[in-house]
Amino acid sequence: MRDRKAPETAYLVLEDGTVFKGHAIGVKGTTTGEICFNTGMTGYQEIFTDPSYFGQILVSTNVHIGNYGCKESDNESDSVKIAGFVCRNFSDHYSRNLGDNSIQEYFEDNNLTGISNIDTRALVKRIRTEGAMNAIISSEILDIDELKSMVKEVPSMAGLELASKVGTKEEYYLGDENSDIKVAVLDYGVKRSILTCLAERGCYLKIFPGNVSYEQVMEWGPDGIFVSNGPGDPAAMGYAIEVVKKVINNDIPSFGICLGHQLFALAVDVPTYKMHHGHRGINHPVRNEKSGLGEITSQNHGFGVNPEAINANLDKIEITHINLNDQTIEGIRIKGKKAFSVQYHPEASPGPHDSRYLFDEFITEINQNKN
Incomplete structure (x- = not known):
């Protein structure tokens, strides 16, 4: 010391x-x-x-x-x-x-x-x-x-594109290269524990820089695509929104967390907004709308997806999770597509592991698409 x-x-x-x-x-x-x-x-x-x-x-x-x-x-x-x-x-x-x-x-x-x-x-x-x-x-x-x-000279977080400052600059791999499941990770600031959760479930991961094109990702032939968490205003990430839009339109099994969730919404023309003071902690209650069960979740975000726009588009978006403190949208699934996302952090490092089943659902989605 x-x-x-x-x-x-x-x-x-x-x-x-x-x-x-x-x-x-x-x-x-x-x-x-x-x-x-x-x-x-x-x-x-x-x-x-x-x-x-x-x-x-x-x-x-x-x-x-x-x-x-x-x-x-x-x-x-x-x-x-x-x-x-x-x-x-x-x-x-x-x-x-x-x-x-x-x-x-x-x-x-x-x-x-x-x-x-x-x-x-x-x-x-x-x-x-x-x-x-x-x-x-x-x-x-x-x-x-x-x-x-x-x-007074510090720029507002609204409108700031920060993901490119923290994501990887070079492609790299993680997991078992002999695995039957290949997952491409779009790195906008991914946490190591998220990668671990995927690798532990048998995925072979290729982590791509955030500025990668859809075509470059698909050259690797992934079975699924993961869209990561990250900092800044998602609405300022036009380059990422376009890639996610192609992923969804081409019906590739895909899963987004936090910033990834916001990018999924923006890709289907649902706007995001700057929250009053955000959600950051490891004890936020969320309800799974399918099971009706509650989950205690780890969260870290200052932006959210617009609930009015979500509710106006229920013909193409299913609400899967709701925050029980303020009823904000915590999870969505794109109807007719193999794409879903959550606003919170199911890897939960730190935090409870109530939501790690979402990684299993992603793997199930990939396997069903392969068969």
């Missing part, structure tokens, strides 16, 4: 002018992004490395962060993806014997700036009331007026 220093001052300034003073954590610096909060009680490292959080400052509603340290195998991507971090109590002491290092060391290694020792309850209430907004954290600039001026 590296030597601890006396805490230095840091400030968090919101776009609406709200100011919080606290302790600097991670590396000394300044960072900006859209502020959001996650209600999960555990799994902070998986959240830090989820590419869907790219460009966002994350607030943890759990009071204690860092008490079980960090471990390389818990990463969901090759590096930390959040833009900054905010918490109440930040612990550089950890009790897990299998831990590789403390969270402070982890942040230093990943060049992440954050702030602790602030009233996160008041902050989260502010976000819930006023909605998602931009923010700035700084432990090097302590002039509040300057920080207020800087945060």
Whole structure:
């Protein structure tokens, strides 16, 4: 463990002018992004490395962060993806014997700036009331007026195309190359645990960069296509919408998660919208409309599919899952096509495994199409 220093001052300034003073954590610096909060009680490292959080400052509603340290195998991507971090109590002491290092060391290694020792309850209430907004954290600039001026220059998440910044740049493979099931993954920021869930079910995966064309994907001869999660505004991803539209129109077994779900909707002319403050946590209740059963789900999204447009197109879209907190659309199936998607994260890393059956349904869909 590296030597601890006396805490230095840091400030968090919101776009609406709200100011919080606290302790600097991670590396000394300044960072900006859209502020959001996650209600999960555990799994902070998986959240830090989820590419869907790219460009966002994350607030943890759990009071204690860092008490079980960090471990390389818990990463969901090759590096930390959040833009900054905010918490109440930040612990550089950890009790897990299998831990590789403390969270402070982890942040230093990943060049992440954050702030602790602030009233996160008041902050989260502010976000819930006023909605998602931009923010700035700084432990090097302590002039509040300057920080207020800087945060006004941060671009809105609405309209930002970010998936191309976090997805793979080169094709690669995963799984058993002798498998009878070949799945093409369109990588807009895919989590490692999603790939693991597919590979564990016998799929041989080829992961493609997000800017790949439909024709390039089909040259490989996949039996199914998976459309991944990722950051940013899905409506700004015209290149991806066109590929997904061809996948659906050609009736290839396909499955989308999170951003993939939004791209499925856009591909059938259902618009998306920027949510007031989004869904981020590991205890969101969802009802399966076919079985009537409830599922506790892991979620991370700030955009949703337009429910009015979905309900106006029930001749071509089936609603498969509904959020029981606010009745937003959590899952759809394209009628007459082998395409379905969910807004939440069935791989659930972190979170409950109630929804992992969806991967089995995808494999069943592929096998039925092959026979």
